[in-house]
Amino acid sequence: xxxxxxxxxxxxxxxxxxxxxxxxxxxxxxxxxxxxxxxxxxxxxxxxxxxxxxxxxxxxxxxxxxxxxxxxxxxxxxxxxxxxxxxxxxxxxxxxxxxxxxxxxxxxxxxxxxxxxxxxxxxxxxxxxxxxxxxxxxxxxxxxxxxxxxxxxxxxxxxxxxxxxxxxxxxxxxxxxxxxxxxx
Numbered sequence: 103x104x105x106x107x108x109x110x111x112x113x114x115x116x117x118x119x120x121x122x123x124x125x126x127x128x129x130x131x132x133x134x135x136x137x138x139x140x141x142x143x144x145x146x147x148x149x150x151x152x153x154x155x156x157x158x159x160x161x162x163x164x165x166x167x168x169x170x171x172x173x174x175x176x177x178x179x180x181x182x183x184x185x186x187x188x189x190x191x192x193x194x195x196x197x198x199x200x201x202x203x204x205x206x207x208x209x210x211x212x213x214x215x216x217x218x219x220x221x222x223x224x225x226x227x228x229x230x231x232x233x234x235x236x237x238x239x240x241x242x243x244x245x246x247x248x249x250x251x252x253x254x255x256x257x258x259x260x261x262x263x264x265x266x267x268x269x270x271x272x273x274x275x276x277x278x279x280x281x282x283x284x285x286x
Contacts (some may be wrong), residue, residue: 123161137167139166141159148182153231165234174199
């Protein structure tokens with residue numbers, strides 16, 4: 103007989119934000135040039151999940167200045183690509199559309215080359231974030247000024263599979279040493 107802990111947990115199904123939800127967001131207050139962190143979201147498919155991911159990142163208030171940088175990895179979904187262009191046109195995201203599909207790693211690498219002076223956080227497009235998620239991750243990454251210049255912070259996972267991970271971190275990477283931001 104299996105225990106409750108062994109049973110799979112059903113994740114809620116993501117639903118794209120409503121027009122009213124998007125209208126409640128304002129374009130970022132600070133100019134993107136002042137951002138300390140690029141939150142890079144590589145995108146291929148998953149209309150509802152991707153838009154919910156972007157919305158959750160933008161709707162959560164942070165003290166850390168950040169830029170949502172979306173890399174459209176040559177998505178075959180015209181509705182998703184169109185919605186991403188609309189968000190970029192509204193000033194909510196920085197969008198880069200790749201002419202050919204580079205795959206997840208290629209899209210991540212492309213995004214990381216765009217602003218080498220910024221820290222980087224890679225966020226899967228099926229992830230939802232909440233509250234001061236970025237501030238907490240940055241505080242963890244910046245703990246202790248003598249740490250190496252590159253580090254990885256990952257969420258606790260109860261299963262090795264990437265499926266069913268909605269709402270959890272799968273991979274995040276801080277490229278620069280936090281000491282470069284005023285700590286020694």
